[in-house]
Amino acid sequence: MTLDVTQNITPDDLILDPCPYFWIKDALPWGVYEQLVAEYPEAHMMQDGKTHFQARRYRQHEFEPGTITPLWQDFVAYHTSREFKDRVLDLFAPAIERYYAGYHQSWRQAPVTARQDRPGVKHAGTIGMELQFVLNGQQETTVRTIHLDNARELFAGLLYMRKPGDSSTGGDIQVFRKIVDRPEFSGIREVCPDHVSAAGTVPYRANHMILFLNTQDTLHGVTPRIGANCMRRYINIDAHQSHKLFQL
DSSP, X not given: OTTOTTTTOOGGGOBOSSSOEEEESSOSOHHHHHHHHHTOOHHHHTTTOOOOOSOEEEEGGGOOTTTSOHHHHHHHHHHTSHHHXXXXXXXXXXXXXHHSTTOHHHHXXXXXXXXXXXXXXXXXXXXXXXXXXXXXXXXXXXXSOSBOOOTTEEEEXXXXXOOTTOOOEEOXXXXXXXXSSSOOEETTTEEOGGGEEEEEEEOOOTTOEEXXXXXTTOEEEEOOEESOOSOEEEEEEEEXXXXXXXXX
């Protein structure tokens, strides 16, 4: 399927050190990607005109009729489907066996629901799928320090939708390795920077993507963006289930 962001990878591309993730280059055919970039709903998200903010999200349950184009509607429908959920689980099968032995088949058999419908609670035994359009402002600071995601998140992917003419540097996602046995956390699952070291970078480039399995080792953050003349744009795709996968 030409809209599938994982179409150009196989399980052999899985990176396991220091955490399980894929760096996907040229995720989509360029003609499809360029049309999606042209139809990104930035104008709708920027009606107030402010340019300095940490993150602005446009979630599925907020979509207004006519705002999302037919191509984007098809993109959203596929990447929140059971077919896509199962595809990602199969790609991460070796990592799931390492971190969550015995869960692969039960997660694969689970139907999907929308994340706001409280997967596994309101709809028992389901996995919640969500797609978000995300903008980051033009300030020259990191929009997210080194952290772990919500422990109920199963996997997540960020597809960069960098605008043509964006001359900034930075805004990359880095993954980190623990250098102490029990790193300290504070705030919103933020880790002490003295307890980790950088171990990999997925640069903020057009049509590149990071897709990761959420584990107690999946520490990541965003580098400061310098010289920003426009918004940092990406798509966030995630899957959530009912129980916490790990404890801090």
